[in-house]
Amino acid sequence: MRAAQRDDADVIVVGAGPAGASTAHWCASAGLDVLLLDKAEFPRDKVCGDGLTPRAVAELARMGVDTRADDGWIRNEGLRVVAGGRSWELAWPELTTYPGYGLARSRMSLDHRLVQHAQASGAKLVERARVTGPLLDERSGRVVGVTSQPLDGRGRRDGAEQTFRAPVVVAADGVSSRFATALDITRRDDRPMGTAVRTYFRTEGTTRHEDAFMESHLELWDGEPGASNLLPGYGWIFALGDGTANVGLGSVSSTPARQSAIGHDYRALLDTWMRTSPPEWGFTAENQTGPVRGAALPMGFNRSPLYSRGTLLVGDAAGMTSPFNGEGIAYALQAGRVAGDAIAQARTRVTDDARERTLGTYAERMRADLGGYYTLGRWFVRLIEHPAIMRACVRYGLPRPVVMQFVLKLLSDCYEPRGGDWVDRVIAGLTRVVPQA
Structure with a gap:
């Protein structure tokens, strides 16, 4: 050439x-x-x-x-979803297109x-x-x-x-x-923009050591849990197998302008989450191994x-x-x-x-x-950035098995583009009939 x-x-x-x-x-x-x-x-x-x-x-x-x-x-074996005071351990989908881990x-x-x-x-x-x-x-x-x-x-x-x-x-x-x-x-x-912050904690001797599941917390509060606004986004805990875990949170808005107008202090949000986490997790200042760093997520x-x-x-x-x-x-x-x-x-x-x-x-x-x-993702963000809709989804939607099947496949980015079960066919069908981004 x-x-x-x-x-x-x-x-x-x-x-x-x-x-x-x-x-x-x-x-x-x-x-x-x-x-x-x-x-x-x-x-x-x-x-x-x-x-x-x-x-x-x-x-x-x-x-x-x-x-x-x-x-x-x-x-890791799958995704642990935590919301509404409950948690669900969901194995990665068994698909022909992607491996099961x-x-x-x-x-x-x-x-x-x-x-x-x-x-x-x-x-x-x-x-x-x-x-x-x-x-x-x-x-x-x-x-x-x-x-x-x-x-x-x-x-x-x-x-x-x-x-x-x-x-x-x-x-x-x-x-x-x-x-x-x-x-x-x-x-x-006219495209969504996310912001994420993360840090690392030592996990030896804690309940977070060598976790077989990637964990996602779908309730992200801009203050004390239950006493403030529910934000569009999620927190995560991913064990790395080397005695540490990556702990962070991300929030998303439908447009960069909307994100700038909200202006959350995401490092403070992470600090609040860590301070209110169970002691057995070990997410303390003594166990923290690196600074809190942030980045933009272009979507x-x-x-x-x-x-x-x-x-x-x-x-x-x-x-x-x-x-x-x-x-x-x-x-x-x-x-x-x-x-x-x-x-x-x-x-x-x-x-x-x-x-x-x-x-x-x-x-x-x-x-x-x-x-x-x-x-579909853009439409999803427009919905969940409204606190009332996000709260209703967490409280009434997630406990339903059919909703959880969709959540797993969307959060794992894995569905069969051809064939698969009925959830795969619905997602694949929607991606073909909606306008392309």
Whole structure:
């Protein structure tokens, strides 16, 4: 696919999180020369719940990532839902499309492992390289590379700016995506936006040690439980199998403007939850092993188009987090796989028009698979951000088995797109008849 000898690679991937590492792996596996750039040096931390749904596990299996327990992975059996003073332990659905288990691993370790996997596939990683913008063809305006600033170990400028050229660039640089913004691909104001905060606690000697279930608390209060407003969102407790647990909470609003208008102090909300948690959980200051950190969660394709002028947007750069549960890793890995296939296929086309059409199939495939699902998610958020509706759902809806079946499949991001039980068929049918996001 190289347009000239001056090209440094067949494809440049900006950002080496799960979306970027997945893209780099699939492109390299297809025989392309891949340059993977990241401003950090690995291993590095990222704010996340550290839980992987069966959908994410399926993507790791496709990539050939080793997920054995003796390699630092912990399996979980399902989801424990806590609400209305009750809890339900729900095993992950038994499906042909996804495995019947989830995984947990800290992002510090997960992202490093995925980058190493991409390197083993043939991708070249350049760390401490902050991409400063796109390199454009003067005549066509098409992206033909990137400019990059080398950084030292403290994130400061370290030398002259560099230029890297490639006929295709993948923007995997996260929620802010300065690369996409430089191309005037801006965030949409009609898409949900979430906020999440999390920290870590030691769990030895507590009831939270090596829990076989990922736990979700669907009642999130902006003050003392039961005496304040019920917020749209949930808290989580995910055991990591290394003597610690990731504990956090996330809230979602139907639009960024609505989220800004609410202006909750999410760190204070987490502190309130921890102070009112049972003593046997051990969520105390003495057991806390890291600071409380927060991040924005871009949802429902909140940046478009997904392909433009030689640039594909993947993961958080395209707003691929699920509005139903704040899960983003599974979709980041999937986007990398689909992007890699489109790029590899475009390489075989002999005309510029044919290559452009083939690259454009990436956006078409992602919207065909996730567009309807994200539309349902947007409607879901609009409903639950009303406290009265959220309270009614928790009090009257969750105790009903049929509602719980829907909750499990929506919160786990796992349903059979073809076939399955009647719940699968209802969800899949709805995703096909509603407008695509």
